[in-house]
Amino acid sequence: MNIVERARADLKLVGECWPALQELLDPQAWAPRQPSFLTAEQRAELDYQARIEQWERIDVAPGAHRDAARAEFIDLTAAIRAEAYEVADTIAWALIRPPWLPHTRPRQSIDHHLEFAHRHFGQVTDLLVSEWVVARARDMAAQCGRALALAYDGQTLKTVCPWCKGGLAGTPSLRVRILPHGDIAVICESDIPCEPPSRKTGTWWKGRPAWAFQDWTWLAKELHRDDDRKRKTG
Ligand SMILES: [Zn+2]
Numbered sequence: 389m390n391i392v393e394r395a396r397a398d399l400k401l402v403g404e405c406w407p408a409l410q411e412l413l414d415p416q417a418w419a420p421r422q423p424s425f426l427t428a429e430q431r432a433e434l435d436y437q438a439r440i441e442q443w444e445r446i447d448v449a450p451g452a453h454r455d456a457a458r459a460e461f462i463d464l465t466a467a468i469r470a471e472a473y474e475v476a477d478t479i480a481w482a483l484i485r486p487p488w489l490p491h492t493r494p495r496q497s498i499d500h501h502l503e504f505a506h507r508h509f510g511q512v513t514d515l516l517v518s519e520w521v522v523a524r525a526r527d528m529a530a531q532c533g534r535a536l537a538l539a540y541d542g543q544t545l546k547t548v549c550p551w552c553k554g555g556l557a558g559t560p561s562l563r564v565r566i567l568p569h570g571d572i573a574v575i576c577e578s579d580i581p582c583e584p585p586s587r588k589t590g591t592w593w594k595g596r597p598a599w600a601f602q603d604w605t606w607l608a609k610e611l612h613r614d615d616d617r618k619r620k621t622g
Pocket of ligand 1: 549550551552553554561576577578582583
């Protein structure tokens, strides 16, 4: 994956995390009602229109929800939103805003900024701007990861690990963990050695297969596919 693709993947990840972060703004959502964050992508697709409407309401009346929301998530989502705008705006600026390019404005939804950045980043030729965008995208994805890890550390995913089948007990063994240095990963904590083929393994943590936050979308698809297979053959 080259740096442009990496930055695009990070921007896409931020977009996919955004609905889950919005849910966490609501104190009622703590601890999360959906133990498996990994289905956020599918949920987001289904709820897309409803959520757009909800975000726009928050945009129009920012005071209305403030007292009822969790302070740490207000700060965090505001920071991510501002960063997404800055990235989109810098890309537009680097392309000297040709007239057919839609303008970015701070109040537009984060989806607009992320989508704009994702679509036009490949045309940026200024190396300094490119490097800056890559770093910002990485940082936004990391912020999303930290926020979600706060909420999801220790949670067990509902799906049985497709590689060790949940070990001897046959129970779900994939768990969200915060590692030293603040990295977060899904780790298979099965009671037998779990050995996915190397092309399916993100990395290893203390002899167990681990998938870093950036790989979660891929992992979700992989688990989802395995579920589908089981349904068809089962
Ligand atoms: Zn396993």
